[in-house]
Amino acid sequence: NIALSLTWLATGLLIVGFSLRGLAAGRFPLGNMYEFSLAAAIAVSLVYLIAAARTDLRWLGVWVVGAVLLTLGVAVTLLYTESAQLVPALKSWWLVIHVSAAAISGGAFTLSAGLITAYLIRLRAEERGTAGNGLASRLPSSQRLDALAYRTIAFVFPVWTFAVIAGAIWAENAWGRYWGWDPKETWAFVTWVIYAGYLHARSTAGWKGRKAAVIGLIGFAAFIINFFGVNLFASGLHSYS
Numbered sequence: 001n002i003a004l005s006l007t008w009l010a011t012g013l014l015i016v017g018f019s020l021r022g023l024a025a026g027r028f029p030l031g032n033m034y035e036f037s038l039a040a041a042i043a044v045s046l047v048y049l050i051a052a053a054r055t056d057l058r059w060l061g062v063w064v065v066g067a068v069l070l071t072l073g074v075a076v077t078l079l080y081t082e083s084a085q086l087v088p089a090l091k092s093w094w095l096v097i098h099v100s101a102a103a104i105s106g107g108a109f110t111l112s113a114g115l116i117t118a119y120l121i122r123l124r125a126e127e128r129g130t131a132g133n134g135l136a137s138r139l140p141s142s143q144r145l146d147a148l149a150y151r152t153i154a155f156v157f158p159v160w161t162f163a164v165i166a167g168a169i170w171a172e173n174a175w176g177r178y179w180g181w182d183p184k185e186t187w188a189f190v191t192w193v194i195y196a197g198y199l200h201a202r203s204t205a206g207w208k209g210r211k212a213a214v215i216g217l218i219g220f221a222a223f224i225i226n227f228f229g230v231n232l233f234a235s236g237l238h239s240y241s
Contacts, residue, residue, distance in 0.1 A: 003061055004052065010068075011045040018042060025083035030099040033231050037075035039099070040227070041068045043107030051111065051152075059138050063114035074228070094170035101163035106227065108156035109195075112149050113220040116213045119145035123210065146209065149216060150202055157195055164188050187226035194219035 018038045022029040029035040048064040051057055118139050125136030139145065167188065168178040179185060198215040201207035 001058075004049075004058055007045065007061060007065060008049060011042065011049060014038065014042050014045065014072075021083060025085075027085070028096050029083075030095055031084075032079075032081050034075050034079040034081050036099060036103065037071050037079055039103040040106045041071045041075070043103040044068050044071070044110045045107075047104070047107035047111050055148075059140075060111070060114050060118065063117070064111065067110050067114075078232070092170060092173060094166060094173065098163055098166040098170050101159055101166060105156050105160040105163055106223065108152055108159070109220055109223050112152040112156070112216060115145055115149035115152060116216045116220075119149060120210065120213055146213070149213070153195060153198060153216060153219075157199060160192060160195065164192055183230045184226065187222060187230050191219060191222040191226055194222050 018029060018035075021035060021038065025031070030039060044064060045068055048057065048060065052060075119142055122131065122136050122139045122145055123142040125131040125133070126142055130136065140148075167185070171180070171185070172178045194215065198212055198219055201212045201215055
């Protein structure tokens with residue numbers, strides 16, 4: 001409970017810092033990867049805290065806080081840029097709509113990856129008959145973890161779908177085309193396809209449990225590549241971010 005309270009406090013302070021960044025820049029602070037990383041860290045924390053208010057997820061706090069710390073560390077050390085005005089392509093309300101939806105999706109995808117990882121740990125312990133020992137003893141049953149992961153992805157998939165569609169509409173306004181297979185667009189679509197495959201697998205006999213969990217983790221890996229890898233190692237229309 002103390003740790004959960006500290007997470008609420010840290011999230012509140014992060015929101016204050018994010019807001020002050022916006023005041024310093026004189027705009028909504030979503031114009032580059034540093035600012036998006038702050039928004040993503042807030043989204044991960046808030047999604048977790050809101051979910052924890054509905055069901056006991058204190059055991060997942062280590063994963064969530066670790067992901068937030070890693071995101072903030074990369075933001076400060078590798079992605080930091082001084083506040084500046086937006087390039088013309090970003091001067092649109094679609095910036096707030098599209099990027100906010102992407103940040104919320106990132107928070108839920110991160111939560112789902114933690115749930116899937118916990119599910120695999122618990123399932124392995126149950127199969128070995130060691131569920132009452134070590135880390136596995138602190139986790140809910142594998143069935144509950146599997147259900148929580150599925151519900152999280154089922155909730156966020158429409159949000160990610162909206163983010164992709166909003167990005168296409170914004171691209172038409174900014175660049176005169178809805179889709180151009182830019183690296184960012186391509187990996188966003190790849191992420192969408194993998195999570196669509198996960199949901200389809202869950203509704204198909206024989207593709208539940210461990211097999212579906214692996215697809216969920218692959219989907220999260222694709223999201224991380226889209227989040228960090230594309231911006232750091234690829235060039236395209238999104239390189240300004």
